[in-house]
Amino acid sequence: MIKLENISFDHCIKCTICTVYCPVARVTNMYPGPKHSGPDAERLRIKNPGLIDPSVKYCNNCKRCEIACPSDVNIATIIRNADSKISIKKIRIRDYIMSRTDFVGNLATKVSTIINALNSSLPVKVFLDLFLKISIKKTLPEYAYGTxxxxxxxxxxxxxxxxxxxxxxxxxxxxxxxxxxxxxxxxxxxxxxxxxxxxxxxxxxxxxxxxxxxxxxxxxxxxxxxxxxxxxxxxxxxxxxxxxxxxxxxxxxxxxxxxxxxxxxxxxxxxxxxxxxxxxRKCDTPPMKPLNITAAYHPPCHLERLGSAVYTKELLKIIPGLNLKVLHSECCGISGTYGFKKEYYPISQKIGENLFRQIDSINPDIVITDCETCKWQIEMNTSFEVVHPVTLLARSIL
Ligand code: SF4
Ligand code: SF4
Structure with a gap:
């Protein structure tokens, strides 16, 4: 049965702006784009739930289509819902492990030195690539010791x-x-x-x-x-x-x-x-020391969707001696676990190319981003240290 709250697809005016803004559709013709996979296909799926095209798996859930849509269609949500109906039919060990961050993290942090050494060793990376389809080219994140x-x-x-x-x-x-x-x-x-x-x-x-x-x-x-x-x-x-x-x-x-x-x-x-x-803004800003550095700021997709990227930018401007360069807002390509998967790794890298070029051309002292996976993606593809805005603020506070 169609639920009233799920009919946002019917508000689609077929302007195709979402497809223009979709980072995945831009770099591969394997994915027909948000308009097709979202509102257009949803009309068919409602009539026949079996009509789910496997290409919905290419969507990385960045939400850029939803930011662009003038009709407030929940495009990415519609696509994720369709994707989840395919996924439950096919359990993959890799996807199961990648989805259990609490369980894996609690184990890994007990023996983080061993896990970090193993995750960067070639034999383990070959094994992960061959048997779990986690790309050998991807740098795996390091675990801290303890929680x-x-x-x-x-x-x-x-x-x-x-x-x-x-x-x-x-x-x-x-x-x-x-x-x-x-x-x-x-x-x-x-x-x-x-x-x-x-x-x-x-x-x-x-x-x-x-x-x-x-x-x-x-x-x-x-x-x-x-x-x-x-x-x-x-x-x-x-x-x-x-x-x-x-x-x-x-x-x-x-x-x-x-x-x-x-x-x-x-x-x-x-x-x-x-x-x-x-x-x-309400109380006195704490005493801060000047950092005297140039920083490039990358606003992550989900923060843009939340409407909070503007606050990070304004907050960073308060840091004395910070020459802030705000990068053109675009997806870095990693999208959580997406960029680790062998089948999506080339797409993920291609999506991020322009961002990496922008950062290299600025040649900053440091890169700032609010998202941990964007940090991993940028650190792997450039030579710069990437920190959270809170870390930079903490460095400035006396
Ligand atoms: S969520 Fe991102 S990848 Fe998925 S359809 Fe929208 S813009 Fe494209
Ligand atoms: S941007 Fe919104 S209204 Fe335009 S085609 Fe995409 S879903 Fe439809």
């Missing part, structure tokens, strides 16, 4: 002395790969007298959505909404998020794609630069 949550346990007592507080949704990246980003976020928030608490969160579910495990993603979404609602109901605190993709999932993908209501917390979820920018 951010373990570090935070010793910190929690220092966070109770602040007048205001926030709940920090740290995401898998901070927990398993980059504790420093989590520490920088706490340093920054503490510098404006805000205490930081965490809850028993689970993976936001985006890797599951990307690999077709919608039911599992829904389960995580329900858990996260429940724990975040409980954690904020008395204190009315905001929920700040350092990953642009996690923020996008909590705020928009949960209700739109997973059908999980988030109205109990939706207006409390803020991407961290949005929250900090507003706070900086």
């Amino acid at each position: 951010f949550r373990q570090w935070y346990k010793h910190q929690s007592k220092y966070q109770t002395s602040y007048k205001e507080n926030v709940v920090f949704f740290h995401g898998c990246y901070v927990n398993f790969n980059d504790h420093e980003l989590g520490k920088d976020a706490i340093k920054l928030l503490n510098s404006i007298n805000i205490g930081v608490f965490i809850t028993k969160e689970k993976c936001c579910g985006v890797p599951m959505i990307a690999n077709g495990y919608i039911k599992r993603a829904r389960k995580n979404a329900k858990h996260n909404i429940k724990t975040l609602t409980e954690a904020t109901k008395n204190k009315k605190s905001k929920i700040v998020v350092t990953s642009s993709t996690c923020a996008f999932a909590l705020k928009q993908e949960y209700p739109e794609l997973l059908g999980v209501k988030n109205d109990t917390i939706a207006d409390r979820i803020e991407y961290i630069t949005t929250y900090i920018y507003r706070k900086f």
Whole structure:
């Protein structure tokens, strides 16, 4: 049965702007583009659910089509829904492993030195390429030793002395790969007298959505909404998020794609630069030292969709001595787990080519981006250090 909330495809006026903006359709003729795979094909799929063209798998869920659409058609959501119906019929070990970031991260961080050495060794990369179809050319992300949550346990007592507080949704990246980003976020928030608490969160579910495990993603979404609602109901605190993709999932993908209501917390979820920018404007900006560097800023796709990239740009402009070069807004190509997969790796690289060229031509001291996978993609394809805007702000705070 057609649900009323799912009929946005009927608002399509066939202008094809979405196809012009689709980074995948631009670089391969294997993918017919968002208009065809989204609203056009949905009309047929509603009549006959068996009519799902496997080319929907080429969509990397960057959401650039939705940003461009003048009729507010949920194009990428329509395509993801169709894709998930194919995916559940075909379980692939690689996609299963890539979607279980909590499970894999908890294991890997216990023996991170061994895992990092193995992941960069040629025999393991050959094995992963041949048997799991994870591209041999892709640099695999490094794991930290232990988890951010373990570090935070010793910190929690220092966070109770602040007048205001926030709940920090740290995401898998901070927990398993980059504790420093989590520490920088706490340093920054503490510098404006805000205490930081965490809850028993689970993976936001985006890797599951990307690999077709919608039911599992829904389960995580329900858990996260429940724990975040409980954690904020008395204190009315905001929920700040350092990953642009996690923020996008909590705020928009949960209700739109997973059908999980988030109205109990939706207006409390803020991407961290949005929250900090507003706070900086309300109270005194903390003392900052000049950095005297040139930085190129890459706004990630999901942050653009969320409408928060403007806050990151404005916040970065506050850093003294920062010569900020904002890059042309475009997809870097990695799109979470997409760019690791052997069959999509060449497409992913081709999508990012123009961005890498832009960065090289600026020759900055550093590159800034809000998304962890964009960071991996840019670091692999250029020679520059890539940091989160929060890390750069933390470096500037005295
Ligand atoms: S989400 Fe991105 S890749 Fe998918 S159809 Fe839209 S623009 Fe193209
Ligand atoms: S941009 Fe929107 S209205 Fe235009 S073709 Fe694409 S889905 Fe239809």
